[in-house]
Amino acid sequence: MNRFDWVNANSVDQALASVTDESSFKAGGVDLLDLMKDGIASPSRLVNIRQISGLDQISEDDKGLRIGPLVTLTQIEEHPAVQKTYAALSEAASRIATPQIRNMATVGGNLVQRPRCWYFRSEDFHCRKKGGTHCFAQDGENDYHAIFDNRVCAIIHPSGIAVPLVAMNGRAEITAKKGKREVALEEFFTSPTHDVHRENILEPGELITAIVVPASEARTAYYKQGEKESFDWPIADVAVSLAMQGSRCSKASIVLGGAAPYPYRAKAAEAKLNNSEITEDSARAAADAAMANATPLEKNAYKIPIFEAIVRRTILRAAGMKAEGVAA
Amino acid sequence: MSEKLPPGSDSSPSQDKQKHGTTRRTFLKSAGIVSASVAGAEMLTGVPRAEGQEQAGAVGPGKVALKLRVNGEVRTVNVEPRTTLAEALRDELHLTGTKVVCDRGSCSACTVMLDKTPVCSCMTLAVDVGDRNVTTIEGLAHGEDLHPIQAAFIEHDALQCGFCTSGMVISCASLLERNPKPSADDVRTAISGNICRCATYPRVLEAVVAASQGKGA
Incomplete structure (x- = not known):
């Protein structure tokens, strides 16, 4: 580590x-x-914001949830109002990393962490994201890489908390010397085709000072598939938010993690559910639609059937139904 | 990485080795530099911080005098800001019970408590500890009286090679501090980050349940 x-x-x-x-x-x-x-970052100064008071609180009112950027993943996981009303958020936080890391890692840091692509994380590969000319994942070891928007740079976005936050229409309050702005998290994360060197719109000198989640009566659920149960990065994860009118879904929001260089909104899947009954068949149609335009690389097409299964099951679980072939 | 760090070693390999091959220790010896800066001397427990909108004072990159509350005592260390808590504990305070294995927060061998919360000391900077109380494996026993979790680990033979054990015991002790009557699932969750390649998990589970029922020793 540099000094x-x-x-x-x-x-x-x-x-x-x-x-x-x-x-x-x-x-x-x-x-x-x-x-x-790992020698990937070498800042000459760390400005420690961890002790700034007031940024480590979760507050809830009738407008929604306000989460300070220094709130830890453990706080999210254990907060009663989050568990009750924003279930997918609590579920996602509980599945990230280890208990020790969840005690340390913050919501703000989780959102702006850099990708886990092993070519990006290795000093030995001067990849496109680090200013090089080549994405080594294109014809390399791409088992864990993106299946959408993966031709410029095939990272998957690593934030587990972003997946439910985007599904819940979360927004980031960003503060700079010149003032504040608020951005929908869906627009906060960007494609490599926009700028391959970054994963979000945050400019140097800007700080996330709050995450705001609007109040909603939508039913939410989250599921993460890793290679092992205890702790792991997701192979595929999904957050589903369903606004219901009786047994019909009035508005669905389905966001995939582990799929694209940003939390991937599966709009084709949402369209299958909007103004429809939630049934095993409609959930299956939505899951199939979510994967219809996937462009997997040589070694990661296995993600497609995984996504089809977990999207279908998570839609049904959000609707309070039990999926076929899944233990209660 | 355990092959680089034999049991009983008092030196963490993690960031001692700089890229040009000299270790920090040999560099300091040869250069004869142990310069706690004047600003560094201000970096005590409850670090004084400037008020208002002006730029806050910077310390480092040289050595900084820090006061750490470790196992109930206030200890002073002189370390660079890049020094992790694990390195400060092992290399400066010679509390080598805390083990560094992956040095990336992936194995939890280096787990210590900050107040009652288990964290990875390898991913915590010593300069960031502030006035939180650090509890290491050395801080659990009172003289010859073992912590109930330690006694239960012995009784239930919950360790083999022992490299994960310090972190495992701290995770379990922290669990009982927060939840004196944990369920089996609570224990599984509490140790879900602690990797044990000898696979002692079933015995660890037995030991924690026994300790929570007062049957440790």
Whole structure:
């Protein structure tokens, strides 16, 4: 790890005043230290925002949920209002990493962590995302890579919390010296075709200062498929939000993780459910539609049947139904 | 990475080795530098921080004097900001019970408690500990009196090679602090991050359940 100097910021204003071009903000620090230990990031200064008071709170009112960027994944997992009303969010948080990491990692840091692609994470591969000219995953070891929008750079977005947050129409409040802006998380994450060197719209010197989730009576569910049960990065994960009128779905929101370089909104699947009864058949049609335009690489087409299964089951679970072939 | 770190070693391999091949320790010896900066000396428990909108004071990248609350004592270490808590514990305070295995937060061997919360000491910077109480494996026993979890691990033979054991015991002790009567699933969740390649999990489960029922020793 490179040497750096260290600033403990007391307030957002102080953090913004302390950051330089060569600096990184540090919240939980988990992904940042990982990048620094691997030589992928080498900031000359860390501006520690972890101790800024007021940014580590979850508040709920009739307008929705406001989550401070320093809220840990454990706080999300254990918060009674989140468990009750925003179930997919709590479920997703509980499946990320290990208990130790969930105690350290923050919501803000989880959203802006860098991808896990092993070519990106290796100093030995000067890949396109790091300023090179080649995406080594295209004809390399691409088992865990994207099945959509994967021709420029085949990363999958690593944020587990983003998947339900996008499905719930979450928004990021972003603060810079010049003021605040609020952006839908769906627009916050960007495609490599927009700028391969980044995964989101955050500009240098900007800080996420809140995540806002609008109140909703939609029913939500989340599912993550990894290679092992205890802890792992997802092979495929999905968040489903269904606004229901009786047994009909008035508006569906289906977001896939592990599928694309950003949380992937499966609009074709949503269209199959909007203004429809939720049944085993409609859920299956939606799951098939979600995968219809997939462009898998040589070694990751196995993700397609996994997504078809977990999208179908998670739609049914969000609707309060039991999927065929799944133990209760 | 365990082959690089034999049991009983008092030196973590993790970031001691710099890219040019010298270790931090040999570099410091040869250069004769142990310079706790003046600003560094301010970096004590409950770090003073500037108020208002001005830029906060920076410390480092050289050594900084830090006070850490470790196992009920206030200890002073002189470390660079890039030093992890695991390195400060092992290399500066010689508390080598905390083991570093993956050094990436993936195995939880280095688990310590910050207040009552288990965290990876390899992914925590020493400079970021502040006034939180650090509890390591050395802090669980009172003299010859073992912590109930330690006694139960011995009684139930819940370890083999022992490399994961410090972190495993801390995870279990932390669980009982927060949840004195855990279910079997609570225990499984609490140790779900602690990798044990000897696969002692069933015995760990037995030991924690026994300790929670007062049947540890």
